[in-house]
Amino acid sequence: MQAKRIEHLSPYLFAEIDRKIEEKRKAGVDVISLGIGDPVEPTPSHIIKKLCQAVEDPENHRYPSYYGLSELREAIASWYKKRFGVELDPSQEILPLIGSKEGIAHLSVALLDAGAYCLVPDPAYPVYRTGALLSDGIPHPMPLLRENDFLPDLEKIDSQIIKKAKIMFLNYPNNPTGAVASEEFLSECVKLAEKNGITVCYDNPYSELTYDGYIAPSFLEIPGGKEIGVEFHSLSKTYNMAGWRIGWVAGNKKVIDALGRVKTNIDSGIFKAVQYAGIAALTGPQDCVEEMRAIYRRRRDKVISAFASIGIEVTKPKGAIYVWVPTPAGYSSESFATYVLEKAGVVVSPGNAYGSSGEGYIRISLSVKDDRLKEALNRIIELL
Numbered sequence: 001m002q003a004k005r006i007e008h009l010s011p012y013l014f015a016e017i018d019r020k021i022e023e024k025r026k027a028g029v030d031v032i033s034l035g036i037g038d039p040v041e042p043t044p045s046h047i048i049k050k051l052c053q054a055v056e057d058p059e060n061h062r063y064p065s066y067y068g069l070s071e072l073r074e075a076i077a078s079w080y081k082k083r084f085g086v087e088l089d090p091s092q093e094i095l096p097l098i099g100s101k102e103g104i105a106h107l108s109v110a111l112l113d114a115g116a117y118c119l120v121p122d123p124a125y126p127v128y129r130t131g132a133l134l135s136d137g138i139p140h141p142m143p144l145l146r147e148n149d150f151l152p153d154l155e156k157i158d159s160q161i162i163k164k165a166k167i168m169f170l171n172y173p174n175n176p177t178g179a180v181a182s183e184e185f186l187s188e189c190v191k192l193a194e195k196n197g198i199t200v201c202y203d204n205p206y207s208e209l210t211y212d213g214y215i216a217p218s219f220l221e222i223p224g225g226k227e228i229g230v231e232f233h234s235l236s237k238t239y240n241m242a243g244w245r246i247g248w249v250a251g252n253k254k255v256i257d258a259l260g261r262v263k264t265n266i267d268s269g270i271f272k273a274v275q276y277a278g279i280a281a282l283t284g285p286q287d288c289v290e291e292m293r294a295i296y297r298r299r300r301d302k303v304i305s306a307f308a309s310i311g312i313e314v315t316k317p318k319g320a321i322y323v324w325v326p327t328p329a330g331y332s333s334e335s336f337a338t339y340v341l342e343k344a345g346v347v348v349s350p351g352n353a354y355g356s357s358g359e360g361y362i363r364i365s366l367s368v369k370d371d372r373l374k375e376a377l378n379r380i381i382e383l384l
């Protein structure tokens with residue numbers, strides 16, 4: 001009954017985790033989830049106010065314009081200029097998305113012919129790989145290893161596959177490892193992509209959530225980046241707007257045009273009231289972002305010192321909202337995640353769910369209230 005192309009598609013990791021949580025809760029367990037990266041703090045009030053105002057206007061109840069409001073595209077262009085010094089043409093180089101997830105998945109539909117290779121980091125946000133599979137493309141893993149600071153070793157990618165690759169996904173600050181990429185590394189990626197006709201799809205939803213003085217670059221500010229690549233952004237994490245579904249892609253015109261062609265045939269854009277709220281987020285006061293950075297930094301440090309207290313050394317992430325923790329001796333990613341859920345009622349994501357190179361790790365998300373995080377860490381530590 002099912003199409004062949006979904007044969008290799010595993011159930012979505014977090015849908016499975018949700019199912020397990022539901023089961024445990026029904027059985028009376030007080031489950032604490034450190035699984036998904038879904039901000040628990042509310043969306044800042046000035047953004048909510050803007051949404052409420054915009055909802056009252058019947059004009060906003062109609063179909064939104066396919067390519068997003070020009071005011072939103074202009075606000076994104078101004079934000080890019082101010083934040084990264086990158087000039088973007090709002091009419092051709094920016095496309096609003098119903099959350100970046102759909103754009104990432106649809107990009108493969110727009111760029112990959114059947115049998116084309118797509119270079120995907122391993123471990124990684126699962127949608128890069130599944131987008132390629134749904135387009136009958138072939139995802140090719142680029143291992144992210146601790147000894148390479150969780151950057152792909154470009155020299156080690158099979159040269160025959162590079163020649164046949166159409167897309168390379170990259171994501172820094174990185175989910176799940178928390179690693180960051182230097183501008184030198186990104187320049188190397190630009191060179192490789194230019195030489196082989198590859199489109200770099202740089203996923204940058206955590207650019208604003210960085211710590212210890214580190215400021216993340218945009219791929220589009222790297223010389224040549226805007227010519228050979230696009231960059232995905234999201235308001236989900238920066239402004240605690242995960243449920244609102246708003247993000248965008250910016251960069252190379254031809255890629256944006258191809259993705260726009262796919263999307264306009266499939267969806268009808270972002271609810272206009274949410275677009276106005278998105279403008280308020282980008283152009284309004286930014287102290288809410290500083291507050292979130294302080295909150296995540298505090299939680300990150302708690303996780304690191306909890307694991308240090310039982311002799312597990314964790315690399316301190318400079319960005320994103322996750323801690324990538326090596327599993328204790330004697331456990332695989334899966335067996336440790338299961339043990340922690342069964343014995344402590346705490347959900348963590350097994351590292352291998354992000355790709356086989358994630359084996360030997362679990363991912364802890366910092367999007368949980370401080371008291372619950374403390375309780376979860378105590379429960380885990382008591383087990384070991």
Ligand SMILES: Cc1ncc(COP(=O)(O)O)c(C=O)c1O
Pocket residue numbers: 037098099100101102125171175203205233234235236242246247
């Ligand atoms: C690396 C990465 N890219 C994209 C997304 C999707 O974000 P959005 O809410 O904009 O769809 C996530 C969400 O967790 C993510 O971690």
